[in-house]
Amino acid sequence: MSIMSEAYMNMFPMEAKKKESSGKHTAVLDIPEFKKAWNIYRETSLDIMKRHEYMAQCLDFTDKDTEAIKESKEIIAANLKTILDHIYYEKLINDPWLSRWFRDETGKIAKKYVDVRRAKQQKFLLKILECKWDEEFWNHVRWVGAVHVPIFGLEDLYIPVRLNIALWGYIHQYLFNLFAEELKNDPDKLRRITTAWTKLFWIIIDMYHIEYFPSWM
């Protein structure tokens, strides 16, 4: 047994048990419903617009949601500096693990580098706010995710998925608290906007991780 399979068996002892076949073999792809699902799986893996189409349909992300995101632009624009200052100058540089990527060789926070990164994040947020859900946009989201693993250039850069999720989740709730504060007198608008952003966040998080290999999850 290899070290990896031994570790795996420790994690999933039920896998060590002998498997009994239920007897009858079914050629899954002969069943139309399963074949359809398989085709969706293939198409959504190969074609980023099909992926968007499927995710949008499943999450019920419609033009109404796009309108709601546009409605939220004003609030985000008015608070953009505060949002980015908080994320970069408070959250990221103070978190024991996240801050590792913002330090120089001696372990000190590299302030200038934090500014550069903040500017890139701002650009990314503004691109999302253009609300153009086309192939160029989704490939951009996919590319931003891909630069966090050693696919394009930076060989020693690898951000585990859990850190991306931790940060996306943090930004998500931070934005929602901001919306709740700004829209406390307009609960309908608040619901529209938070619903739309929730859907969009989940679609983006999927696209962002396309280039992640399972072992980097």
Ligand code: HEM
């Ligand atoms: C909410 C999730 C995240 C988003 C939206 C995001 C966004 C971005 C963007 C837009 C870039 C710049 C791409 C470019 O234009 O060159 C970038 C690069 C980078 N990100 Fe993230 N990121 C996220 C999570 C993380 C996390 C959790 C870390 C680690 C703490 C991280 C570390 C980096 C690093 C080291 C770079 C490379 C910057 C360089 O070129 O030196 N990112 N990210």
